[in-house]
Structures are given as structure tokens and as C-alpha cells.
Amino acid sequence: MASFDLTVKYAGEGGEGVISSGDFTMKAAAKLGYEVVTFKSFPAEIKGGYALSQVRMSDKKILSQGDGFDILVAFNGEAYEVNKPLLREGTVLIWDGPEGGDFEPEFEELEKKGVIMYAVPMSKLAKQEVGAYITKNVVAMAATFELLGMPIEALKEEIVAKFSKKGQEVVDLNFKAIEVAQQYVRENIKKIDPYKVPGPLPKKDVIIVEGNEAIALGAAAAGVKVFAAYPITPATTVGNYLAPIILKTGGYVYQAEDEISSMAIVIGASFAGVKAMTATSGPGVSLMQELIGLASMTETPAVIVDVQRGGPSTGMPTKHDQADLFAAALGGHGDDQRIVIAPTNVEENFYLTIESFNMSEKYQVPVLFLTDASLSLRAEAIPTPNIKEIQSKLIERPIIKKGEVSPEELEHLFRYQITENGISPFLAPGESPKPYTATGLEHGENSYPRTTPKERTEMMEKRFKKLENIEDENPHLVEWDLGDLKEGEKADISIVTWGLTASIAKEAIQRLRNKGIKVAALYPKLIYPLPSKAIEKVASMSDILLVPEANYLGHLAKFIRMFTSIPAEKIVQYNIYRGEPFIPKEIEEKVEEILGKKVQA
């Protein structure tokens, strides 16, 4: 059990420093050796609208953003109103008062509930004592640190790191804000809440990255040379983070004129023999579909990151959704071959991006990497990766180099040669001795256009053959979570889920197990082609297969119906589509509700 597990939530108007408060707190916490997981949400507008940034800290590994918060720092009345229903017994509310703010909490009502309230006049202190309203968030943060007994040095170090470039004056101003806040808290507030954090814990060898940062790092580690993309929320930051890194590793981030162009550039670059990728969101994936089909038909490796957001159409660009699975797997015309990979946390954003390149190179198919808006912003401290080791294990396409094959062998070597596993030699300009033309037309082994029923059938089967054994060849792309159960042992319930929802379900499942409920869970990272055998196996361990996912239609649940022999009546969908991720409690309660009903029946 964790000795402490605490969540601080900053909420207020976008542009007031709410998001950076979370970032500073998270970094300071990581500096203190704590485990951290963040959750952020803000409107699509540049300024204004409700924004929140939440930091969960613990001394033990954290699986999800948690059920709620212990401490709310309300920057304004809207933040208070939005969060008021979530205040419960023992929650701490730090609010902008007793004067200078734009609201007052309902003291009586909250006191009755057992909410602990501390008034910190953050606006007034920033304006009058510090002399700069812009430091309001620093006042709020420093007050929070003071109340929690969190070493302020960690915050100061982060401030120096962030602001020293802007000059000593800026650093001094922020330090003044810290002192003002500390002094105010010491002189005016009597701490009555139980929340405390430990002093600095042993330092770990970690890096702090957000979801999209982890993708950028993974891509660079995998050796991407061409990254082409068009700006789109919430995917743009993948390119932002990659742009400076890739120049050091010999590549280039190219801003294309649109998503169609981005995908064509990826194909052109990969056709030329280098690793290439794009990052986009749902609307971009819709535009890329025809070209993803070209990558499939020409067997050109390509990695397409889809940071899913609320759809359809423009939908909710900054909000969480898991509704692009159908589009990613089946969105093209004709029978094409694709692989869909989905990470469940920030660490997997890194490692599975590398794995996406590996799969793409190995099978010579486009790989769609399905992450989401919440995961894109979630920050985690992850163990510093060993890049040398990773790079020694990278899979590269089999490019035939000049001088490697005899002239006779060359006669019989074709780009789309039918082989036992369907995977053909790769030919690249400037490297290979034998030119060919990659074409989206159906073609024979030598790439010449062909339409005879015999050749069409052979080539279609050749392309699908590549993926025939993908589940068996990649057992590391499904994660089993059986607790104390053995594979095949009887469980009370089976759960299969994917993406960010899996990391949330995992926490819920731990709690259920603590209550004595036997849960057999499986988190596929390879989503398409669906790892049917593993899913059938986990489903066979109980009478119910629960599939929680953040979409209306139940994309994964429908795939399970399509691609497994599991009886439809056994599959229970659990869908939310509100633009926010699940919280562990919901899944915990859903399981209890299902099992409760079962017991009654």
C-alpha cells in the first residue's frame, strides 16, 4: 500500500496559469522522488474558458488519474461552481478570498459536508503585495506547497529552470510571490486537514514526459528520418517536440500544406527507403484514408499517429474519445492491410511508437498508432530508456543492396515476390540494383499492373498472408492481468479494454481484487488485426466479458463480435462518450453492479 496518494487540482480560467501550475507542481513532485501522473483539460480557444490541471502524487506506481481530487485550488468562481458537486467530506478547498476574488463559497453548506476551506487571496496578494497579477498562479501554488508541507525548494528550482532565460528580474518576481504566499499562509491559516507529503524520497533515474513528447522521443529513437504533418489539435505537439530532436538524429520535421500531403510525403519518403511518419487526429485520418490504402497496396512502411479527439466532424478538439478505431482499422476502401496499435499510458507511448515502426518495417504495412487527447497531455515520470539497447533491437525492412546479389539472382528477384510469409524484399532508389515502379494498381510480383483473376487472387492472398500469424508472432502486444488467477481458472468476470481506459480499468481491477472479486483482464496493445485467441481465452475464464471504452458504438466490443467466436450475449459493453476519460470508481462500481445482479438472479 502507498504511504501517501494525493491529488491536487488547479482549476480556473484558461490563460491564468492553471495549466502551468499543474506542470510546476508535477515537476517539483518528480524532483522530490514521488511518482506522478497528471490530467489536464482545457478548451480549444487560446484564452478563456474553463481549464484544469490535476497532479496525482504517490510513493507507489500510479496507474491512472484517479477518481477525483483531495485538494482543489479554485482560481475563480467558475472553477468553484464546476467542482462544487465533487467536494466531499475531507476535501480541501483553497479559494481566492476572503477578498479580491470573484466569488465566495457557500460556507454553511460546505461545512456541513465536511469540506475544509482555506481562503488565500491569490489575486489580491499578487496584485498588491507582489505587484504583478501574472504571479497569481505562483501565489496559489506556493500556498498549496506550504499547506502540504511540500519542500518549496523544489518549486524554486523549477522556477529558475523555466524563467532564468527571461532574466533575473522575472525569477526574483516569482520568488517574491512564493514568499508572500508562504508568509500569508503562516500568519493566517491554521491547518486542520490531514494531507501531508513526505520529504524528498530517493531520487530515481527517470525522465518526465507527456504523452505526445513520448511519441516524439520514441520516433526519434526508432530512427524516423521524415516526419510530415499538418497542424491539428491534439496532435500538433508531437511534431513540436520532435522538430528540434530530429535535427540531431539526421531527420526533418516538415509542415505540409494539409494532411493528404503529409501522408503522401510519408509514402514518398518511405518508398525512397527511410522511416517516415505523420501525426494527426480524426479529421486528418479521414483525409488520409486513400493514401493509407496506397501504402497498403504498395507495401510501403508508414507510421500514422492518431491522437484521437471527440468526433465526428470537428467535434471536441481538446477532449477525450476512443472512437477512431473503426476508421483506423477499416476506414479505407477495398481489402487493405493495416495494423492498429494502442498505448495505455505514457511509457507505452514511447515504447509502442518504436514498436509501431518495427511492425511497419517487418510487415511492410501502414501502422496506425491510436492514442488520445487525455493521454497526449498526461505527464508521467518514466524510467530513463536505454536508447542503445533499443536501437540494437530495431527491425529494419530487408533492403536489397547493390553487390549483395548475383546477376542471376537479380533476374529472379522481384519487389513483390510471393514468399512463404508474404513478406517481400525491399528495393530503394540509390541503394538497390533493380528499379521497379510502386503502383496502387493491382500488380504482379514484378510490380507490373495485372488484373487476371489468378494473379489478383495470388497477390491479395500474399498481402494478407503477412498478417496471418501476427498475434502469435507478437505475444508482447497483449498484456494479461490475472492477479492471483492462473490462465484458464474460473473468474467472476472478464474484462478486455484498450488505450487509456485500460490504465484506468487496471486501478479499478486492483480495488476489486482487494474486495475479493476475481477478475481476469486483458489489455491488447495490438488492436487490429484483433488478437482473437487471447481474447477468447480471457473470455472463457468467466461468464461475462465486460468491455469498457470511451465511445458510443463500442468499437472494440464490436470487433470482438466480428473477429472472435465469443457468444454475443456474453459481451457487455460499457460506454461513455462525454469527452472525459473514465474514472476507476465507475468501472469498479459497474463490475459490482453486474456481479450484484448476477448474485440476485
Next chain:
Amino acid sequence: MDIQYVRLEEKLPPREYKSDLEATWCPGCGDFGVVTALTRAFSEEKLDPTALSLVSGIGCSSRLPLWMNAFGLHSCHGRAIPAAVGVRLAKPEIPTIVTAGDGDLFSIGMEHFPHAARKNFDMVVISMDNRMYALTKNQVSPTSRTGYKGSLTPYGNLDNPFNVLDFAIACGATFVAQTYAGNPKHMTEIIEAAIEHKGFAFVNILSPCPTYNKIDTFKFYKGRLVDINKDLGHDPSDKAKALEHASHALDADWDPEAKVPIGIFYKTEEVPTFEEKVAALKEKYKPENPETVWDDILNQYKV
């Protein structure tokens, strides 16, 4: 940053740039002449078939890479230019020629042309301009004449044709030329000059479709062409004059006395290519010690 193309030491005969496939174009198609001119230009320029890429979209003319012995990418309709940009970003030492049609480049693929041109990618973009869609059996294209009868416009094209030459100059193309499929010598010279040009080279080739377009025929062009460089003494470095010549490119559509201009309209090498700028950036930011590059990168994320 000077980027050199891969070239052979000795010339290969032009036929070495042909694949075993016979073109499926109709007899008398202007595009046959383009294949001939390309193979001659590649031979003259000593290009290496194993280090040469031909990128196309969809349409009759876009099949061209299939008939050639080079690394071809027959991509999606309209996407030849960005696919070629991908090749350029990946391997700038590989000469890259886009071989597409007027519909592919200027209708469905229109959004790509201005950007590749203004960024000055070092590539040759050839439009085989038959002034209509042929593979789908006769529809109007952006370059079709007013009044042209296509299957979807049986009462005649309501639009004015698009002047691709002054458009290309306005977009920032650093080499803009027009040539004619019925004059292999001129075509070869222009294509060679386009390959040698460092930067975005647009070559519009008037390439008649004998099957559907009964107006813009070899017969129509005969006697109507004027070589603006040789006959009119046009200096391609004169941008204002280039635009003036380009503005008369379509006069012959409605004026029986007017000439159709061919030749190099505009050329400047004062603009650095996109590839050179990327190479300079890579040089500027390359790690001092490649061995520790990842330590340096990861250190930025440590707490």
C-alpha cells in the same frame, strides 16, 4: 549546402531507361514523344536508373513511370507532388521527376503545386497537357478550352481555361517552360535544362490526345508555335517579360492569328532550394558528439 545528384560516369543509351512494358496509350498519343524525350534527356544527363525517381498521380499520362526503367511511384490521383516531396526530403541526391497530367496537377492535386513551387523543391514537374481528361473518357480539365464538349458538359465547357504558365511563375517556380510533344528535339532540350536547373522546374508539354480532343491536335499546333527564346529573343531571367509572354499562352484559343509560345519563360537560380536549406539546418544542429547525442536529448527531460 551543395547537393549533387547521383550520376553515372558514362552515358547509357536512351533505351536503357525503358522498362519491358509497352505503353498502353492510344496510337498517336503525344505522351509517346514525352517518353522518348525523357529517355534521351536522362541519357544526356547521365542519370542512373537505380538512383532516379519518377513520381506520378493517376491518369493516362501518370502511367508513364511504368514504362520506364527507374524507381517509379505511381501514387494516388493528385498526389504526385507531395509524394515527390517525400522522396526529396528522404534522399535529396536522387533526381526526382514528376510526370503527370493537367487534371492531376491542376484539379484534384491543385493544393500541392503552389507550395512545392514557392518552397523551391529541387524537382522537375512535367505536365502532359492534353487539355482534358482522357482515361475517364473525355471530360473537361482545368486547361480545357471554353466551349469544349466533355461527357459531363455536353453543352460545352462554361469555364475559362487555366493559364498554368503565368500561375507557375506567380507561385514562385524558379524554372517555367513550355514545350510540345510533336517536337522531340525541343522537348529533350527543355527537359535537360529542367533537370540541370537547381530548384522547382515546371515544364508544360502540349501533348495532344488523338482519341478525344479533336481541337488541340498536332494539326492545330503545326505552324502555330513560336520559340520565345530563339525566335523572339526572350531572356528567361526577365521575370516581367516572362509573365507577359505567359499571359499570351492561350491567345490561340480564340485568335486564329495568334501563336502558341514555347521555350523557357522564366529561370532564376538565385533562390536556394528547400533541400539545401534543410541540409544547412541539419549541419547547424548536428550533434557535436554523435555518441552522446541521446544522453543530451534525455537530459532535457530529467528532473
